Amino acid sequence: MAPLPSISFSKSVSSDASTLVLFLDSANACGPAATGVLAGVSGGIGRALATSSFTGKAGSLLEILAPSGLTASRLLLVGIGEAGELDAKAALKLGGQVYGKLKDFKVASASILFEAATGELAPELAAEFALGLRLRAYDWDKYKTKKKDETITLADVEIVATNAGKAKKVWAEALAVAEGVELARNLVNESPNHLGPQDFASEAGKLEKLGVDVEVLSEKDMKKLGMGSLLAVGQGSARPPRLVIMRWNGAKDSVQPVAFIGKGVVFDSGGISIKPAANMEDMKGDMAGAAAVVGLMKALAGRKAKVNAIGVIGLVENLPDGNSYRPGDILTSMSGQTIEIVNTDAEGRLVLADALWYTQDRFKPQFMVNLATLTGAITVALGNQIAGLFSNDDALAGKLAETGDVTGERLWRMPLSAEFDKAIDSRFADMKNSGGRLGGASTAAQFLKRFVNDTPWAHLDIAGTAMGSVDTDINRSWGSGFGVRLLDRLVRDHYES
Numbered sequence: 412m413a414p415l416p417s418i419s420f421s422k423s424v425s426s427d428a429s430t431l432v433l434f435l436d437s438a439n440a441c442g443p444a445a446t447g448v449l450a451g452v453s454g455g456i457g458r459a460l461a462t463s464s465f466t467g468k469a470g471s472l473l474e475i476l477a478p479s480g481l482t483a484s485r486l487l488l489v490g491i492g493e494a495g496e497l498d499a500k501a502a503l504k505l506g507g508q509v510y511g512k513l514k515d516f517k518v519a520s521a522s523i524l525f526e527a528a529t530g531e532l533a534p535e536l537a538a539e540f541a542l543g544l545r546l547r548a549y550d551w552d553k554y555k556t557k558k559k560d561e562t563i564t565l566a567d568v569e570i571v572a573t574n575a576g577k578a579k580k581v582w583a584e585a586l587a588v589a590e591g592v593e594l595a596r597n598l599v600n601e602s603p604n605h606l607g608p609q610d611f612a613s614e615a616g617k618l619e620k621l622g623v624d625v626e627v628l629s630e631k632d633m634k635k636l637g638m639g640s641l642l643a644v645g646q647g648s649a650r651p652p653r654l655v656i657m658r659w660n661g662a663k664d665s666v667q668p669v670a671f672i673g674k675g676v677v678f679d680s681g682g683i684s685i686k687p688a689a690n691m692e693d694m695k696g697d698m699a700g701a702a703a704v705v706g707l708m709k710a711l712a713g714r715k716a717k718v719n720a721i722g723v724i725g726l727v728e729n730l731p732d733g734n735s736y737r738p739g740d741i742l743t744s745m746s747g748q749t750i751e752i753v754n755t756d757a758e759g760r761l762v763l764a765d766a767l768w769y770t771q772d773r774f775k776p777q778f779m780v781n782l783a784t785l786t787g788a789i790t791v792a793l794g795n796q797i798a799g800l801f802s803n804d805d806a807l808a809g810k811l812a813e814t815g816d817v818t819g820e821r822l823w824r825m826p827l828s829a830e831f832d833k834a835i836d837s838r839f840a841d842m843k844n845s846g847g848r849l850g851g852a853s854t855a856a857q858f859l860k861r862f863v864n865d866t867p868w869a870h871l872d873i874a875g876t877a878m879g880s881v882d883t884d885i886n887r888s889w890g891s892g893f894g895v896r897l898l899d900r901l902v903r904d905h906y907e908s
């Protein structure tokens with residue numbers, strides 16, 4: 412992994428950074444510290460500003476080389492838009508944009524004067540800015556034996572703010588979240604030969620160092636529990652399935668837990684209903700739901716969230732083999748409900764069926780949120796920037812959608828309804844595992860709903876957003892870590908004591 416910049420906070424420019432970053436608003440006004448710096452530039456920067464297309468609008472950037480009268484060899488002017496409009500989402504984005512520019516500069520260090528013309532900016536904004544910067548810096552190059560020619564990488568970033576002390580404290584929490592997102596991205600980016608169900612379970616096991624209880628159920632344990640649905644999917648792989656249960660107890664024992672469940676198909680070939688060859692390699696990312704759950708648990712434990720949280724991930728590999736499950740098979744799930752297999756490529760719902768049932772049965776959570784790269788249909792409907800949200804509970808769905816707007820991990824509510832439910836009725840069993848092409852994302856969600864009992868539940872279909880997504884200001888890697896910041900924020904805003 413390429414080195415990440417170390418981020419520090421101070422009250423005044425303490426290092427002799429060669430690059431100074433100054434904020435200007437849409438009126439080209441800047442704060443007191445930046446005014447002080449600019450006063451030292453002989454001749455001022457008026458001519459540079461007049462010559463450039465810099466406007467001060469959010470994300471507008473202007474580089475001034477070798478400003479005479481200053482020891483710094485570069486100034487980077489950053490537009491922050493209307494004073495007062497810099498909210499958490501904008502600060503996050505700005506952090507990513509500034510990192511992108513500084514990276515191109517090939518400088519080792521930079522000092523960022525984090526202030527507006529009106530003066531102090533909230534410490535939460537400084538932390539969010541730092542988070543955006545750090546997430547943009549993430550680069551998955553584990554298997555590149557010839558590293559990119561980067562003799563100088565940005566190693567030290569100093570954020571200068573009058574309330575640096577408070578900002579540093581808020582950043583410590585945001586850093587825990589960054590590490591959770593990075594873990595999720597690492598898992599999604601990892602190649603499937605290096606990350607089977609057991610390897611994945613061991614990665615989750617590492618959270619014990621942070622105080623998370625981690626239990627790993629073997630095939631035998633799951634047989635005893637009657638998880639015939641999940642187990643069938645893994646039958647064709649030489650690498651046996653695992654179910655991992657993570658528990659973070661940050662609140663009193665009497666507080667009912669919240670629960671997060673992830674689809675962890677480490678590779679989805681489709682099985683006997685095999686997928687076409689084109690882009691099948693992308694199916695290494697079919698465990699992005701599980702990766703987000705592990706990343707989330709890391710974030711919650713890392714910042715010692717005052718919540719009792721359960722993470723459950725079903726880890727399997729879907730391959731064709733003499734032992735594979737087949738179309739026509741009828742499985743008995745842990746819930747006792749029977750499932751006729753009509754397509755072995757509709758495997759994620761089979762994994763989640765047992766994981767969801769197990770979670771509500773054992774933990775009686777306040778709610779369950781599952782994340783899954785469940786259907787191609789959701790990518791057709793919503794593209795790769797918005798995830799599908801399905802829920803049996805309007806209050807939970809409302810909180811999730813609202814939180815997504817705050818973190819920029821957008822969700823769009825999709826329908827559940829009786830017609831979609833009917834589409835998965837089976838002639839031979841209680842249900843079949845696919846309702847066909849029409850309404851594919853909704854019929855899949857409807858299938859999951861049959862395994863949540865009366866628990867308030869939401870399903871996030873992240874097939875479009877978790878991987879292969881377009882470059883954004885805060886992510887340039889294939890795996891996005893979608894869901895970690897969202898659910899961390901959901902917990903923070905609504906479920907911490």
Ligand code: BES
Nearest residue numbers: 697754756757784785786787788845874
């Ligand atoms: N893992 C896939 C869904 C997927 C597709 C994720 C593209 C990411 C990108 C899932 O297991 C699957 O194969 N779904 C089928 C369901 C169908 C057989 C009913 C699909 O969407 O085609």
Ligand code: MN
Nearest residue numbers: 679756757758
């Ligand atoms: Mn599949």
Ligand code: ZN
Nearest residue numbers: 676679697759
């Ligand atoms: Zn799948």
